[in-house]
Amino acid sequence: MKGLLRSLLPVVGLALLIGGCSSPPAQFEVTDLNVQPPEAMPGEKVAVSIIIRNTGGNAGSQLMTLRMNGEAVETRDVQVEAKTTERVDFEVDPQAPGFYLVELGGLSGSFTVTMGLAQVIATASERMAGLRSFHFVLEHEGAGTPLAAGLEMRRAEGDVVVPDRLRATIDGLALGMSVQVDAVLIGDAVYMTNPLPPGNWQSFSSGTSPVGFFDPQTGVAAMLRGMADLTPLGDGDMGGATAYHISGRVPADALEAITGSSVPGAEIQAELWVGKRDFNLLQAKLTGKITASESAGMVRWLHFSQFNQEILIEPPM
Numbered sequence: 001m002k003g004l005l006r007s008l009l010p011v012v013g014l015a016l017l018i019g020g021c022s023s024p025p026a027q028f029e030v031t032d033l034n035v036q037p038p039e040a041m042p043g044e045k046v047a048v049s050i051i052i053r054n055t056g057g058n059a060g061s062q063l064m065t066l067r068m069n070g071e072a073v074e075t076r077d078v079q080v081e082a083k084t085t086e087r088v089d090f091e092v093d094p095q096a097p098g099f100y101l102v103e104l105g106g107l108s109g110s111f112t113v114t115m116g117l118a119q120v121i122a123t124a125s126e127r128m129a130g131l132r133s134f135h136f137v138l139e140h141e142g143a144g145t146p147l148a149a150g151l152e153m154r155r156a157e158g159d160v161v162v163p164d165r166l167r168a169t170i171d172g173l174a175l176g177m178s179v180q181v182d183a184v185l186i187g188d189a190v191y192m193t194n195p196l197p198p199g200n201w202q203s204f205s206s207g208t209s210p211v212g213f214f215d216p217q218t219g220v221a222a223m224l225r226g227m228a229d230l231t232p233l234g235d236g237d238m239g240g241a242t243a244y245h246i247s248g249r250v251p252a253d254a255l256e257a258i259t260g261s262s263v264p265g266a267e268i269q270a271e272l273w274v275g276k277r278d279f280n281l282l283q284a285k286l287t288g289k290i291t292a293s294e295s296a297g298m299v300r301w302l303h304f305s306q307f308n309q310e311i312l313i314e315p316p317m
Helices: 002-020 117-129 216-226 252-259
Strands: 028-036 046-054 060-068 071-080 085-092 098-104 107-113 133-141 151-161 165-174 177-186 189-193 201-205 228-238 241-251 267-275 281-287 299-305
Touching: 028 060, 028 098, 028 107, 046 060, 046 071, 046 098, 046 107, 060 085, 071 085, 117 216, 117 228, 117 241, 117 267, 117 281, 151 177, 216 241, 216 252, 216 281, 228 267, 241 252, 241 281, 252 267
Parallel strands: none
Antiparallel strands: 028 046, 046 085, 060 071, 060 098, 098 107, 133 151, 133 299, 151 165, 165 177, 177 189, 189 201, 228 241, 241 267, 267 281, 281 299
């Protein structure tokens, strides 16, 4: 018996040695996410690739899910042999212009689907007209916009809630003195504080109110629809958001909703900044004389923000 055991020991030892040296399982590393091209036209193919390396001692599979803007587009079960590297290629052809965040294998990249300038402006106009609410700032360089009752507006800031509510604080001049007027527009009713002396609210009908015509949504939508001779000025940065920067000409009468009147046949030079991700109009620079009483070098700046946020506008009295 002892002899038999001695003869089996080498065999048992060899079996234990073989069992202790079994290959480690598959281990995956994902690197080198590549998205090309970074800008594409609607319908143009965009290639997305990634590198998977199996550092383990056995073959294995890895599920790879491609997501665009958080939504799963395609999932593959990728087989990778031990100690080898595989490149995995995906291809997408998004139709809608905009910004696309790409996520694959725990890595992220992006690309943008662009469009012609006329399409950018048309999309921005539709976006503006479809907003439920927004915040605006109107500023002037040089002189102000003449309003009724002898008030010259230099700056206005407020909120618009569709379809018929507006709240604004207007800084300007009245009888040569600096004044500030608060205004609330609700349907046909307009409420304003009296600048001299300040603080008392008064109500008007929209036909006689000095701000009854002041609706940035209507005015800006008309401005966008009326733009011609569009020229690209490259990308701009607006508070961390990448924007189309575009110049063009606008008929002065397209801006009557903002100024109340216009010079027949006059044109305004406009520069626009339109967000690449959402096509919101972020900023506009308007240069030129709109009304007869203005100087030729008048410059207006319009800034828009806080799109579609909850805003409450109620009668102040």
